[in-house]
Amino acid sequence: MRYLCLALTALITVCGSVGADAIRQTKGDFRDAFRQLDVDLPTPNTYRTASGAPGSQYWQQRADYKIKARLDETSRRISASETITYTNHSPDTLRYIWLQLDQNRFTDNSLERLSETAKDAVGRKTWTEQDKDVLSYSTIARRQLAKDIDYGFEIERVVDAREKDLPHTITGTMMRIDLPQSLAPGQATTFSIDWSFNILLEERADSRGGYEHFRDNDTYIYFLAQWFPRLAAYTDYSGWQHKAFIGWGEFTLEFGNYEVEITVPDDHIVSATGKLQNPGKVLTSRQRQRLNAARNADSPVLIVTPDEALENEKEKSTGSKTWIFKADNVRDFAWSSSRKFIWDAMVHKQDDQKNPEVLAMSFYPPEAEPVWSKYSTHAIVHTMAVYSRFSFPFPYPTSQSVNTWKHGGMEYPMITFNGYRPEPFEFEKNDAGEDKPVKNAPDETYSRRVKYGLIGVIIHEVGHNYFPMIVNSDERQWTWMDEGLNSFLEYLAELEWEHEFPAYSPQVNVLDAISDYMVSEDQVPVMTNSESLLQFSPNAYSKPTAALIVLRETVMGRELFDFAFREYARRWKFKRPTPADFFRTMEDASGVDLD
Ligand SMILES: [Zn+2]
Numbered sequence: 001m002r003y004l005c006l007a008l009t010a011l012i013t014v015c016g017s018v019g020a021d022a023i024r025q026t027k028g029d030f031r032d033a034f035r036q037l038d039v040d041l042p043t044p045n046t047y048r049t050a051s052g053a054p055g056s057q058y059w060q061q062r063a064d065y066k067i068k069a070r071l072d073e074t075s076r077r078i079s080a081s082e083t084i085t086y087t088n089h090s091p092d093t094l095r096y097i098w099l100q101l102d103q104n105r106f107t108d109n110s111l112e113r114l115s116e117t118a119k120d121a122v123g124r125k126t127w128t129e130q131d132k133d134v135l136s137y138s139t140i141a142r143r144q145l146a147k148d149i150d151y152g153f154e155i156e157r158v159v160d161a162r163e164k165d166l167p168h169t170i171t172g173t174m175m176r177i178d179l180p181q182s183l184a185p186g187q188a189t190t191f192s193i194d195w196s197f198n199i200l201l202e203e204r205a206d207s208r209g210g211y212e213h214f215r216d217n218d219t220y221i222y223f224l225a226q227w228f229p230r231l232a233a234y235t236d237y238s239g240w241q242h243k244a245f246i247g248w249g250e251f252t253l254e255f256g257n258y259e260v261e262i263t264v265p266d267d268h269i270v271s272a273t274g275k276l277q278n279p280g281k282v283l284t285s286r287q288r289q290r291l292n293a294a295r296n297a298d299s300p301v302l303i304v305t306p307d308e309a310l311e312n313e314k315e316k317s318t319g320s321k322t323w324i325f326k327a328d329n330v331r332d333f334a335w336s337s338s339r340k341f342i343w344d345a346m347v348h349k350q351d352d353q354k355n356p357e358v359l360a361m362s363f364y365p366p367e368a369e370p371v372w373s374k375y376s377t378h379a380i381v382h383t384m385a386v387y388s389r390f391s392f393p394f395p396y397p398t399s400q401s402v403n404t405w406k407h408g409g410m411e412y413p414m415i416t417f418n419g420y421r422p423e424p425f426e427f428e429k430n431d432a433g434e435d436k437p438v439k440n441a442p443d444e445t446y447s448r449r450v451k452y453g454l455i456g457v458i459i460h461e462v463g464h465n466y467f468p469m470i471v472n473s474d475e476r477q478w479t480w481m482d483e484g485l486n487s488f489l490e491y492l493a494e495l496e497w498e499h500e501f502p503a504y505s506p507q508v509n510v511l512d513a514i515s516d517y518m519v520s521e522d523q524v525p526v527m528t529n530s531e532s533l534l535q536f537s538p539n540a541y542s543k544p545t546a547a548l549i550v551l552r553e554t555v556m557g558r559e560l561f562d563f564a565f566r567e568y569a570r571r572w573k574f575k576r577p578t579p580a581d582f583f584r585t586m587e588d589a590s591g592v593d594l595d
Contacts, residue, residue, distance in 0.1 A: 052584025062087040063231035064256040079196040102226035107152035157194040173245040223336040223404040249476035249530030253331040267317040272335035274327030294345035303343040334412035340365040352393035364403035379458040386493040391569035409457040411464030420454035422446035484544025564589035
């Protein structure tokens with residue numbers, strides 16, 4: 001992407017500088033602003049072609065999972081076992097395999113903890129020299145939590161298909177399993193792992209999953225993400241992707257099929273990646289009837305009503321139920337469980353013979369009303385309609401939005417965790433750019449900020465189903481490849497939701513919004529590793545978004561850009577692209593020389 005910006009800068013300044021360059025060219029210090037991209041890109045090969053497409057010998061590994069998990073609500077703990085079948089499609093013989101243990105990020109001696117600086121604790125963006133003796137309350141609370149409670153995976157057993165112990169070594173957020181026999185190309189191996197861990201108190205741990213405690217009525221929402229030992233990616237461009245999880249570079253994974261059995265208290269409602277296999281066992285006949293009605297509905301139908309949810313959260317049942325989900329060809333699995341959930345659903349119809357209907361569903365506590373029932377499920381459907389036009393039809397049976405926290409959002413296949421709840425205040429920015437409450441909103445209403453914040457975060461997180469859940473780029477290395485492409489489509493989808501949508505902030509377009517960052521000393525190339533970005537958000541999100549908008553509106557024009565972008569999505573759907581594959585495809589399919 002930096003090359004695109006370079007070309008643009010050169011375009012703007014070319015008239016004034018061409019004479020000087022022509023003279024410099026004869027002096028030996030000439031640097032051609034239009035030099036060919038291939039100088040900087042990796043050499044094409046049989047796995048990745050010079051046109052940016054998967055090559056004739058493209059390969060990727062496969063990991064299929066069978067998981068049984070139990071949520072212990074009293075001790076707020078997960079106990080689980082999984083059987084993984086790992087298939088080696090690479091041309092290489094493997095003597096060991098690596099798994100990601102993301103929960104280990106929260107142990108007291110984790111690399112994240114040990115490498116945290118005061119700047120990290122205060123927030124890199126707002127850091128000033130005078131902050132150097134200051135730690136925020138939330139930072140101290142986060143550190144204390146890791147001292148008080150043992151977080152991270154407890155790996156209890158690793159065995160092969162014959163129940164024989166497999167030697168394994170844990171190093172931070174990664175685990176190596178040594179194979180008794182080398183895994184030759186084309187072979188598969190099956191092994192099982194038993195584990196447990198204490199669920200994180202999300203509001204203190206600053207994690208992507210955990211539990212939320214509603215203190216007013218002592219109720220909980222559990223949302224489990226990055227919660228099972230997952231196969232690390234093995235690729236043609238980097239071998240094992242086993243860079244430690246330090247907090248920013250989220251992950252990249254292998255595709256596979258999942259069968260997951262989740263045992264929870266029997267008054268809970270569970271939302272999860274995939275399709276529910278045993279509705280007869282876990283839903284009432286009334287809920288099943290409503291769910292069937294939702295499959296034909298063009299506006300949300302309530303499966304669990306607000307009154308039923310309020311009734312449900314009063315009692316605490318001691319029995320349990322097992323919910324069974326299946327998901328095919330996904331790169332991850334996440335779920336959420338609570339007795340607080342209101343549940344609504346409607347159908348998204350699309351022009352696709354293979355998958356003509358997708359069930360869009362939302363799960364939220366009474367505290368999220370009245371804004372969630374109004375917008376969440378509609379926002380899911382809107383996202384699929386817009387994103388599919390720019391890429392490919394949504395390939396999965398469900399698409400879900402779960403309200404798991406007050407702010408923020410996080411994405412997993414078919415399920416997203418989203419923030420925003422009604423707040424009793426309207427907010428306005430003061431002179432220092434801080435949000436300050438300015439007036440009370442009446443009861444049973446919500447601010448503009450909550451409404452658009454909610455719609456925006458749902459579009460963003462559901463959008464991640466396309467990038468990187470299906471176009472499987474490597475976020476541990478290049479955050480911009482999914483956050484940038486996704487924020488660009490989010491921006492378009494928001495403007496299609498409503499022409500005056502406050503996409504960045506009211507009356508500010510994305511190009512104006514990043515000008516401060518573009519001239520700041522913190523700016524680094526988008527290709528910088530995810531953990532090294534000095535300002536994470538502008539570099540990974542708004543800079544590539546701005547570049548793509550310029551590329552679409554100014555350099556290529558919409559017709560050429562949209563064709564090339566769709567071609568990139570089509571080529572790399574369910575495959576693993578690198579940045580060079582994106583740059584090359586955009587040039588190859590548009591016919592515009594981006595060098
Ligand atoms: Zn994102």
